[in-house]
Amino acid sequence: MNTIEKDVAEILIDQESIAKRVEEMGAQISADYEGTELMLVAVLKGSVVFLSDLMRHITIPHTIDFMATSSYGHVTESTGVVKILKDLDMPVTDKHVLIVEDIIDTGNTLAYLLRILQERNPKSIRVATLLDKKERRTVPVVVDYVGFEIPNKFVVGYGLDFGEIYRNLPYIGVLKPEIYASGLSG
Ligand code: IMP
Ligand code: MG
Numbered sequence: 001m002n003t004i005e006k007d008v009a010e011i012l013i014d015q016e017s018i019a020k021r022v023e024e025m026g027a028q029i030s031a032d033y034e035g036t037e038l039m040l041v042a043v044l045k046g047s048v049v050f051l052s053d054l055m056r057h058i059t060i061p062h063t064i065d066f067m068a069t070s071s072y073g074h075v076t077e078s079t080g081v082v083k084i085l086k087d088l089d090m091p092v093t094d095k096h097v098l099i100v101e102d103i104i105d106t107g108n109t110l111a112y113l114l115r116i117l118q119e120r121n122p123k124s125i126r127v128a129t130l131l132d133k134k135e136r137r138t139v140p141v142v143v144d145y146v147g148f149e150i151p152n153k154f155v156v157g158y159g160l161d162f163g164e165i166y167r168n169l170p171y172i173g174v175l176k177p178e179i180y181a182s183g184l185s186g
Contacts, residue, residue, distance in 0.1 A: 004166055007179050012155055013148055013172040018130075021147045022050070025128065026057020029098065029145065037123075038062040039095040041088065043069060043113065046102035049159035049167065050130045050147075054100065065090050069109055082112040092122040102159050103131040107139035114141065131155070131172065148172075154180070 029038075038058075042051040044066050055064060068086035097117060104110055110127060117125055128145035135152050150172075156162050157169030162179065 004169060007166070007175050008157075008169070008173040009176040010174045011171050012150060012153070012174055015170045018147075018158060018171065019053070022053045022130075023057045025145055025147060026054055026059075029054075029128065030057075030059045033060055033062075033096060033098075035060075036096045037094070039090070039092060039097050039122075040064045040100050041092075041097055041117070042066050042100040043102070043109070044086065045167070046159045046161065047100050047130075050102055051100050054128070063090065063095075067113070069113070071109055082109055084116070092117060092120045095122050097122040097125045099125070099127045101127065101129040103133065103155070104129045104141065104143055105133050105136050107137045107141040110141045110143075111139040130158070131160075 038060060040051065040055060040058075040062055042048060042064065045068070051064065055062070065088045066086065067084065067088055069082050070085050071082050099110070099113060099117070101110065104127075114125060114127075126144040127142070129143055130147040132143060132146045132149045133152055134149055153174050154162070155172050155174055156166035157171050157173045159167050160172070161167045162175060166173075166175070
């Protein structure tokens with residue numbers, strides 16, 4: 001049987017812990033943005049699972065929109081060069097924008113997004129991320145809502161991929177070393 005579970009060496013954050021934390025984040029965001037026009041901007045594709053859970057714990061009216069970026073580099077390392085593959089459908093002018101990210105690693109992607117969205121004059125702009133690999137930061141960025149700080153390990157699941165696979169794992173896991181060793185994937 002070809003399951004993806006067999007490739008997982010370690011579960012770093014289990015399903016229950018994620019659910020509990022995402023619920024807390026939703027409650028906090030609902031309280032903080034009460035009475036404002038909130039727009040969630042999710043960064044494809046890694047953040048879609050987090051977005052779908054988070055938005056169902058946000059009890060105030062809000063809109064969602066998507067952006068896709070690519071960063072050139074090795075599969076598990078990003079470079080400083082970021083490109084927009086898909087832009088937002090809706091204007092952010094006069095909206096309170098909350099960027100929804102799966103993980104902040106070097107900070108390159110986020111710094112770039114903040115810069116280009118800021119130029120469009122939103123009322124405010126903040127960041128919510130499920131995971132933060134703080135020790136990997138090379139570009140300083142302010143992250144307002146953090147689900148979990150994690151160590152410097154490459155993780156998959158709950159939206160995060162390795163070579164576009166493993167996004168459907170319901171938890172955050174670390175793959176067996178031989179999976180990475182099998183070379184470039186995707
Ligand atoms: P940054 O620009 O270096 O902060 O990288 C952010 C992007 O790199 C994330 O949105 C992910 O797509 C990817 N990334 C960084 N670390 C991981 C990881 O541990 N697993 C899966 N993707 C990752
Ligand atoms: Mg991403």
